[in-house]
Structure formats: C-alpha cells, structure tokens
Amino acid sequence: MAQHQVNYLKDGGLPVALTTIDKVVNWGRSNSLWALTYGLACCGIEMMASGASRYDFDRFGTIFRASPRQAELMIVAGTLTKKHAEFIRRLYDQMTEPKWVISMGSCANTGGMFNTYATVQGVDRVIPVDLYLPGCAPRPETLQYAVMLLQQKIRKESANKSQKPKRLM
Amino acid sequence: MRAYTPKDDVQKKPYYTDRYWVAPQVAKSDVSEDAVFAADLEAIKAKFEVLDAYIQVEQMVVVIHAADNFSVLEMLKNELEYTQLSELSAIDWLAQEGKFEIFYQMLSMSKRKRLRVKCKIGEKESIQSVEKLFRSADWSEREMYDMFGVVINNHPFMKRILMPDDWEGFPLRKTYPLQGDEFAQWYEVDKIFGKEAREIIGPENRDPARVDRYDTERFARLGHEVPRGADISQGEPDTPLVYQEEGGVFMIDKFDAEKSVVISDRDR
Ligand code: SF4
Numbered sequence: 076m077a078q079h080q081v082n083y084l085k086d087g088g089l090p091v092a093l094t095t096i097d098k099v100v101n102w103g104r105s106n107s108l109w110a111l112t113y114g115l116a117c118c119g120i121e122m123m124a125s126g127a128s129r130y131d132f133d134r135f136g137t138i139f140r141a142s143p144r145q146a147e148l149m150i151v152a153g154t155l156t157k158k159h160a161e162f163i164r165r166l167y168d169q170m171t172e173p174k175w176v177i178s179m180g181s182c183a184n185t186g187g188m189f190n191t192y193a194t195v196q197g198v199d200r201v202i203p204v205d206l207y208l209p210g211c212a213p214r215p216e217t218l219q220y221a222v223m224l225l226q227q228k229i230r231k232e233s234a235n236k237s238q239k240p241k242r243l244m
Numbered sequence: 245m246r247a248y249t250p251k252d253d254v255q256k257k258p259y260y261t262d263r264y265w266v267a268p269q270v271a272k273s274d275v276s277e278d279a280v281f282a283a284d285l286e287a288i289k290a291k292f293e294v295l296d297a298y299i300q301v302e303q304m305v306v307v308i309h310a311a312d313n314f315s316v317l318e319m320l321k322n323e324l325e326y327t328q329l330s331e332l333s334a335i336d337w338l339a340q341e342g343k344f345e346i347f348y349q350m351l352s353m354s355k356r357k358r359l360r361v362k363c364k365i366g367e368k369e370s371i372q373s374v375e376k377l378f379r380s381a382d383w384s385e386r387e388m389y390d391m392f393g394v395v396i397n398n399h400p401f402m403k404r405i406l407m408p409d410d411w412e413g414f415p416l417r418k419t420y421p422l423q424g425d426e427f428a429q430w431y432e433v434d435k436i437f438g439k440e441a442r443e444i445i446g447p448e449n450r451d452p453a454r455v456d457r458y459d460t461e462r463f464a465r466l467g468h469e470v471p472r473g474a475d476i477s478q479g480e481p482d483t484p485l486v487y488q489e490e491g492g493v494f495m496i497d498k499f500d501a502e503k504s505v506v507i508s509d510r511d512r
Contacts (some may be wrong), residue, residue: 102493146245160432185449192415192424193407195432196448199462207463227489243437243445 094169100234105226106136111146115153116172118180118212122152125215143169154182156193167202178204203241282422303358310363314372326350329378334392336418370395391416
C-alpha cells in the first residue's frame with residue numbers, strides 16, 4: 076500500500092480551499108465572461124476569429140451568447156452608426172448586472188476613419204466602456220489580451236452588491 | 245449653442261480655384277454615327293419631345309421632359325428592348341440651376357447597348373415612379389428620396405431606406421455638411437437620453453487623433469494605471485504589465501514545464 080504524506084494546509088491536500096467571498100465570486104465572474112455577439116463591421120471578423128479554434132476563446136471561459144440576458148460582456152466590434160445607437164443602448168440595458176464593455180477597434184473607440192454625419196463618434200457617447208482596444212482591426216491576440224486585462228480588472232473589484240452600476244449620466 | 249454659419253451656398257464658393265484649370269469634358273458625338281441608336285432616337289422622337297441627344301462613351305444620352313419619364317421608359321422597355329434598368333439616381337445642381345438631374349441607366353441585352361435617359365426637376369417638384377416597370381427602381385427611388393429629398397409619386401412604399409425614419413435633412417445634397425448639421429451631431433444623445441443630456445455628454449470629438457495625455461477620466465495608460473480622475477501632471481507610477489497577478493490566480497495554476505508530461509506517443 077502506498078504511503079504518502081498529505082499536507083492538509085496546502086491546497087490540493089483536502090478538497091477544501093480557504094478564501095474570501097470576494098475572491099471566489101470574482102474568480103467565477105472573471106473566468107466565465109460570456110460575451111454578447113456584437114460584430115458590427117470588419118472588426119467583427121477578428122472577434123469571430125478569436126472565438127474560433129485557432130485562438131480559442133473558450134479556454135478563457137469566454138463563450139459567445141446571442142442573447143443579452145445570458146451575457147455579461149459586450150465586445151462592441153465595429154462601426155456604430157447613428158441609426159443603430161438606439162439598439163446598442165437597448166441591448167446594453169437588457170444585460171444583467173454586473174456587466175462590462177470592451178470597445179474594439181478605432182471605429183468603436185472614436186468613430187475612426189468615419190468622420191461623417193452617420194457614425195457615432197465613439198460608443199462611449201452611448202454606453203459606459205471599460206476597456207478601449209486600439210487598432211484597425213485589432214488582431215485576435217489583442218482581443219485576448221484585452222479580455223485578460225478585463226479579468227484582472229474584475230478580480231480587483233469588490234463583489235459586494237453595494238458596488239454601484241456604471242452610468243454615463 | 246454654436247454660432248450659425250449659413251451652409252446653403254457652399255457649392256457656389258469652392259475654397260480653391262485654379263485660374264488655368266479647364267474641366268475635362270467627355271467627348272460627345274452625334275447620334276447619327278450609330279445606326280442602332282439613331283433608329284431608337286427616331287422612335288422616341290416620334291412620340292415625345294427630346295430636348296437633347298448625343299453619344300458619350302458609346303452610350304446614348306437622351307434628355308427629356310420630367311413629365312414623360314414613365315411613358316418614355318415604358319416605350320424603351322416594351323418596344324425598344326431596353327429590358328433592364330441598371331441604375332437610377334439624382335444629381336444635385338441646386339446651386340447652379342435650382343434643379344435636380346435625374347438619370348435612368350438602361351441596358352438592352354439583345355442589342356448590347358446602354359442608354360441613359362435624363363430629365364430635370366425643381367427642388368419642390370416631384371417625379372413619377374417607374375417601379376411598376378422595373379422592380380429595381382423600388383429601392384433606388386427610396387434611396388433617391390432618402391439622400392436628395394426628391395419626392396416620388398405613386399411609389400408603393402415611400403420611406404427612407406438608409407437613414408433612420410426620424411432623420412432630418414438629405415445627406416447627399418451638396419449643402420449638407422459632411423460631419424452633419426446640428427440635428428445629426430446630437431442625434432443619438434437626443435434620442436437616447438433626451439436633449440437635456442447634451443450638457444453632460446458634451447459635443448462630439450471630431451478629431452480622432454486627439455489624445456489628452458493628462459486625461460485620467462477617459463484614459464488609463466497601459467502600465468501606468470492610476471485611479472480615475474487622478475492628477476498625473478507630476479508624473480505617474482509604473483504598474484508592471486503582467487499576464488497574471490502577483491502570486492497567480494486562485495485555483496488556476498501557471499503552466500510549469502517541469503511538472504508537465506510530454507506525450508511523444510500519440511497512440512497510447
Ligand atoms: S476599426 Fe477598422 S477594422 Fe474595425 S470596424 Fe472600424 S474600419 Fe473596420
């Protein structure tokens with residue numbers, strides 16, 4: 076019979092881990108970021124590539140959902156037109172708290188090259204943004220890095236209910 | 245509110261004119277040079293008044309009265325075998341002539357010829373729809389209305405096609421500013437938050453290259469993060485870029501080459 080020393084105080088010794096509620100909740104939140112599919116233009120292609128097998132977002136726990144009710148991360152990938160601004164706001168409002176937004180690409184950040192009458196000059200005019208991702212279009216690695224930064228940000232937050240939801244105004 | 249500057253004469257005042265510039269003209273030739281077109285023109289002239297006709301780049305251009313547009317196109321389709329309407333739109337000549345030029349680009353597959361019908365209407369006038377003859381005219385005419393404000397009579401669904409239904413102004417007119425008039429610039433704010441939010445959200449930043457180095461409300465420099473709104477004019481601390489936090493993440497192990505097993509036999 077094999078005999079071995081079990082160190083009960085180290086993790087793995089027992090199926091018990093000692094931690095704080097904040098840490099557990101944030102660990103759960105940051106590793107199951109379900110993203111709303113929000114490809115609006117060419118950046119959407121890069122976002123899809125990040126989700127597909129070569130870059131494989133699933134290993135971050137980021138799984139694309141087609142419904143705002145099941146999503147807590149909105150990756151705004153592409154050009155937001157003024158006609159669509161109303162709907163992005165409506166979908167953002169339908170997402171459950173807590174929720175985060177990554178603005179992906181120059182168009183979503185500032186309107187990008189579309190300095191015209193029909194493009195919203197940055198999604199932050201309509202919804203609060205957590206992370207701006209530069210590039211036209213950002214490569215999938217950049218988006219992965221953005222998600223990892225967002226995970227770090229989430230792990231630093233307090234998981235308490237008293238955390239106020241983000242508001243533009 | 246910003247001061248009003250009139251924008252209805254921009255077409256008359258080009259910001260730069262070269263004294264020696266002569267706009268190149270596409271050469272026009274007489275219709276009699278092409279037997280097929282000459283016969284077509286005769287047929288049109290027999291029934292309608294033709295204001296002008298010529299050949300340009302091997303295509304015949306026929307200028308007619310705007311009131312005849314439906315019957316001329318009907319004749320072209322049913323009698324002269326121009327069975328396709330490939331394009332239809334308007335050109336803004338409001339500043340020069342006070343008129344829109346409307347053109348219909350026709351194609352005959354059997355004759356292998358293209359023909360363009362043109363007519364002019366005033367700003368407040370309307371034109372007959374040709375949607376009954378060519379289904380392709382449906383969206384083209386809606387777009388013409390959306391972009392130029394040309395009103396179409398007898399169209400089955402006269403609505404904007406590209407811009408939102410509650411949009412004001414017609415963006416492809418020469419007098420429409422590229423970055424939008426006041427309505428366009430505040431459109432999304434007015435619609436979502438209401439006019440009173442203009443003060444809070446502020447005007448659009450139309451300079452995409454603008455970066456305020458010391459703005460910590462909107463930007464956090466990667467590797468130099470500070471709390472939101474902090475004053476960094478005296479320099480900011482370094483926060484090293486890491487892929488995982490110090491000490492790793494709870495319940496997630498870092499990859500360790502020492503502890504891992506390399507599978508060399510894939511069939512095992
Ligand atoms: S930032 Fe570039 S790639 Fe992305 S949507 Fe805009 S134009 Fe397309």
